Amino acid sequence: MKLLLLGMNHRTAPLELRERLAVADPAPPLQKLVACDEIDEAVLLSTCNRVEVIALTRRPDAAKLRLRSFFRRELAGDAADLTPRALDEALYEYRDGEAMRHVMRVAAALDSMVVGEPQILGQTKDAYRAAVECGASGPILDRLYQRAFATAKRVRTDTRIAEGPLSVARVAVALARQIFEDMTGKHALLIGAGEMAELALGALRDAGLASLAVANRSAERAAQLAVAYGATAHGLDELPRLLAESDVVLTSIGGDRPILRVDTLEPALRARRGRPIFVIDIGVPRNADPAIDRLDDVYRYDIDALGAVASENAEERRREQARAEAIVAEEQQRFEGWFAALRAVPTIRDLRGRVEAIRARETSRALSRLALDPERREAIELLTRSLVNKILHAPLARLRREAEREEGMAYLEVARLLFGLDDADWDTTGEGAEAPPDPQGPGPDEP
Amino acid sequence: MVVAIHQLTAAIYLVACLASGVGLALGSARAARLAIGALAAGVLLHTLALSLLHTAKPTPPLTDLASAASFMSWAGTIAYLAMLRRAKVSGLAVLVAPMAFLGVFLAALHLPEAVPATAPASGSVPHAHVLLASAGFALLGLAGLSGALFLAEHRRLKRHRALPGSGLPSLESLDRAGAVALATGFPLLTLGVITGAMWVHTLHGNALTGSPHEVGALVAWAVYGLLVLQRFAAHQGARRCAASALAGFALLSAVVVGMGVL
Numbered sequence: 001m002k003l004l005l006l007g008m009n010h011r012t013a014p015l016e017l018r019e020r021l022a023v024a025d026p027a028p029p030l031q032k033l034v035a036c037d038e039i040d041e042a043v044l045l046s047t048c049n050r051v052e053v054i055a056l057t058r059r060p061d062a063a064k065l066r067l068r069s070f071f072r073r074e075l076a077g078d079a080a081d082l083t084p085r086a087l088d089e090a091l092y093e094y095r096d097g098e099a100m101r102h103v104m105r106v107a108a109a110l111d112s113m114v115v116g117e118p119q120i121l122g123q124t125k126d127a128y129r130a131a132v133e134c135g136a137s138g139p140i141l142d143r144l145y146q147r148a149f150a151t152a153k154r155v156r157t158d159t160r161i162a163e164g165p166l167s168v169a170r171v172a173v174a175l176a177r178q179i180f181e182d183m184t185g186k187h188a189l190l191i192g193a194g195e196m197a198e199l200a201l202g203a204l205r206d207a208g209l210a211s212l213a214v215a216n217r218s219a220e221r222a223a224q225l226a227v228a229y230g231a232t233a234h235g236l237d238e239l240p241r242l243l244a245e246s247d248v249v250l251t252s253i254g255g256d257r258p259i260l261r262v263d264t265l266e267p268a269l270r271a272r273r274g275r276p277i278f279v280i281d282i283g284v285p286r287n288a289d290p291a292i293d294r295l296d297d298v299y300r301y302d303i304d305a306l307g308a309v310a311s312e313n314a315e316e317r318r319r320e321q322a323r324a325e326a327i328v329a330e331e332q333q334r335f336e337g338w339f340a341a342l343r344a345v346p347t348i349r350d351l352r353g354r355v356e357a358i359r360a361r362e363t364s365r366a367l368s369r370l371a372l373d374p375e376r377r378e379a380i381e382l383l384t385r386s387l388v389n390k391i392l393h394a395p396l397a398r399l400r401r402e403a404e405r406e407e408g409m410a411y412l413e414v415a416r417l418l419f420g421l422d423d424a425d426w427d428t429t430g431e432g433a434e435a436p437p438d439p440q441g442p443g444p445d446e447p
Numbered sequence: 448m449v450v451a452i453h454q455l456t457a458a459i460y461l462v463a464c465l466a467s468g469v470g471l472a473l474g475s476a477r478a479a480r481l482a483i484g485a486l487a488a489g490v491l492l493h494t495l496a497l498s499l500l501h502t503a504k505p506t507p508p509l510t511d512l513a514s515a516a517s518f519m520s521w522a523g524t525i526a527y528l529a530m531l532r533r534a535k536v537s538g539l540a541v542l543v544a545p546m547a548f549l550g551v552f553l554a555a556l557h558l559p560e561a562v563p564a565t566a567p568a569s570g571s572v573p574h575a576h577v578l579l580a581s582a583g584f585a586l587l588g589l590a591g592l593s594g595a596l597f598l599a600e601h602r603r604l605k606r607h608r609a610l611p612g613s614g615l616p617s618l619e620s621l622d623r624a625g626a627v628a629l630a631t632g633f634p635l636l637t638l639g640v641i642t643g644a645m646w647v648h649t650l651h652g653n654a655l656t657g658s659p660h661e662v663g664a665l666v667a668w669a670v671y672g673l674l675v676l677q678r679f680a681a682h683q684g685a686r687r688c689a690a691s692a693l694a695g696f697a698l699l700s701a702v703v704v705g706m707g708v709l
Contacts, residue, residue, distance in 0.1 A: 160474055178604060181535055181619040273682035276618065293605060296686040305607040 001040070001140065001342065002060040005099040006067040006091055007052020010113050013090035020082070021051045021075040026127060027134035029074045034136045038063040041138040043145065045106070045127040047120065049113055051075065052106075054099055056140050064093070100144060100339070101332045107148040108155040109162070110324055116161040116317050121152050140342075144335060151331040158327060161320040164313030168196055168306045169203040172280050175309070176204060176248055179278050179299055184208040189246035191215050191239070191260075192253025193225060196303075197282045201229060201250055213242055217253070243268035243277070250280045251287035258289040260300075269297055280306070337404040344403035347412045348396050350421040359388050452496035453517065453555035459489035460520075460548035467540040471615070482540045483531070486524055486547065493521045493551065512704075513557035515581050520550025523585035526628065530589075536624045538615040542592040572646045580639025584703060586632030587671065591696025593625035594689035601686050622685040625692050626678065633675050640668050663702035671695055 008018060023029060026044040033042050033053070041056040053070065057063035068084075071091065076082050094102045105111045107124045128145040131137035137145070156162050165174045173183075180186055188209050190201050193216060205212060212231035216222035219235060226233035234242060236259075243249065243265065253259060260279060268277065274297060281288040281302040292298050301309075363384045367377055399415060402408030416422050463485035470479035497518065524547045530536060600618055616624070643664060644654040655661060674691045677683040683691070 157477070163474055175604070177617060178600065178615070179618050181617045181623065269684075274684040274688075276685065296601075296684045299604050301607060308607060 003099040005054040005094040008090040009050035022046050026130045030136040038066045041141045042136045043131040047123045104148045104151045104328045107152040147335045155324045159320045159323045161324050169199040171306050171309045172200045173203045185210045186247040187211045188248040189213045191251040194252035197250050197252035244271035248278045252282040260288040340404045344399045449499050456493045457551040463544035467544050471541050513554045516550040517554030518581045519585040520547045522582040534620045534623045536616040536620050576642035583632050583636030586628045590625045590628035590692040593621045594692035597621040597689035667699045667702045
């Protein structure tokens with residue numbers, strides 16, 4: 001059995017291509033895929049940044065062709081403008097150990113555009129759940145994904161890869177939480193407008209703000225934003241009152257002169273009786289005079305300061321990535337060992353089956369000649385089973401262990417040879433050449 | 448027995464110190480929770496030690512520095528754990544745990560054997576004085592620690608340093624913890640000063656003898672009275688409140704420890 005992964009992500013394919021291949025419901029295409037002879041199990045992960053399929057197969061080369069065709073026909077809808085070459089250039093391919101590692105790295109958000117982002121783990125779980133529900137995932141991929149989820153959890157717990165927000169909006173929220181115990185009950189004021197300020201406002205609103213106010217030179221624009229964010233609209237003339245009521249002030253407004261100065265904030269601070277104000281200045285040129293930093297209860301962050309925090313967080317995540325990769329390597333090794341040990345399963349199953357058949361027959365033969373009550377018969381059954389298990393335990397354990405190594409395959413071959421597990425004309429009576437079976441009755445030394 | 452339990456308590460508080468330090472350095476929520484758990488376990492054991500100390504026959508004097516330090520650590524830790532229900536200040540354990548450890552460690556080193564209290568130190572008034580003053584000192588110490596952490600956080604935020612992601616308390620939480628500690632610590636300190644004056648009156652027939660002990664205690668009480676007024680009546684800013692709480696605690700420590708009033 002081999003693992004084969006084909007896919008594309010934000011590094012190998014442009015957004016237009018990823019969009020065309022993205023699927024909302026992976027179940028129908030997956031069911032078609034596992035109906036093919038080449039594919040035994042499969043999971044399809046489709047997010048805005050990646051589309052990839054991992055498959056368990058006995059025939060990896062045929063499965064590769066099938067998966068390429070799956071991407072082109074099933075996912076891309078056989079689009080005429082998508083040439084095989086363009087698809088090939090966008091697709092990456094991983095096999096066995098590399099495929100396992102890739103699945104674990106994806107779940108742990110090490111392969112994400114923003115390393116350590118939390119969404120991908122949930123998306124991977126959804127993809128796996130969909131595969132299980134439609135019957136596309138089997139015991140091997142089940143095990144791989146459980147391992148991948150455990151790896152992602154370890155990475156999050158044991159490293160700081162997911163700590164420290166990276167976007168300006170998230171940094172603003174995180175800073176607000178350093179200042180305020182709880183965002184619920186807090187009031188925010190947006191002065192002006194702008195994409196980044198609105199993003200930050202949206203993130204703060206999601207954090208649980210009690211109320212939002214929008215102040216703008218243009219009453220019409222203020223009203224538009226107020227509707228979009230469930231806020232109240234105000235003119236700039238109301239600023240002194242609004243500042244006194246606001247815990248968080250976002251500014252992004254044009255003008256040569258800073259709108260937030262010491263003289264505008266001091267009365268507000270007096271009215272607030274020592275309660276702090278967090279000023280997020282996203283305006284360029286700056287809307288908040290840096291001189292307000294000398295006011296004790298004002299915490300001002302401009303776009304450069306927010307960006308610097310985000311950069312330091314990104315640097316910290318890069319440092320933590322090495323530790324996270326080591327965890328992935330360790331988990332991959334563990335899974336690889338388990339996966340490789342599966343090679344021993346047919347040999348172990350055959351050997352056990354053969355020995356059990358001999359035991360059952362010989363026990364039955366012996367018991368038929370002994371007039372024993374059921375209790376004693378049961379005791380003899382147990383005895384023979386126990387003997388067989390004890391004799392087989394060490395060699396089977398050794399076979400499992402050896403199967404984890406490539407060189408260990410020789411042990412499996414030797415075992416098959418010694419016990420004649422591949423002999424088509426195996427003597428089903430178990431007597432062998434030295435003691436041919438006596439269809440007429442018991443052997444000469446038997447009573 | 449009491450000394451042995453104190454030693455064990457000190458060991459548990461030391462675990463809390465290490466766990467809170469690791470929690471802060473690595474940003475580990477698990478280590479931070481372990482620190483709080485260790486503090487809670489330490490307090491239980493500490494309660495047992497103090498109960499044994501209190502019920503020992505003969506009752507040892509609680510007016511020595513070792514007993515008072517043990518009681519202060521206990522009261523401070525209890526107050527901190529109670530505060531956790533009202534304010535998100537679990538990160539403050541990084542300062543509370545070392546203080547608790549030092550107090551109990553000092554007590555374990557210097558606790559006297561069970562000897563009867565001297566006549567002047569026996570009776571309910573000296574006992575009440577030590578308990579009230581120690582509890583007040585512990586709570587005001589908690590206010591000082593909150594202030595210290597507030598100032599460090601304030602400085603970091605003003606300088607636009609990256610977020611440590613370590614679960615440090617927010618400025619608002621620290622300010623609230625400081626306010627609660629001051630609001631409960633100051634009345635206890637006041638009662639401690641009053642019972643102290645009653646004790647002195649019993650001994651000398653006069654509540655004021657002008658001893659360094661009395662002068663230091665009255666100065667510290669007056670300073671704290673001023674801090675309480677500034678915080679709750681004049682609505683002083685949070686940073687100044689934090690700095691005042693830290694300075695006030697430094698003064699009180701100098702009075703208690705430096706002048707050997709206990």
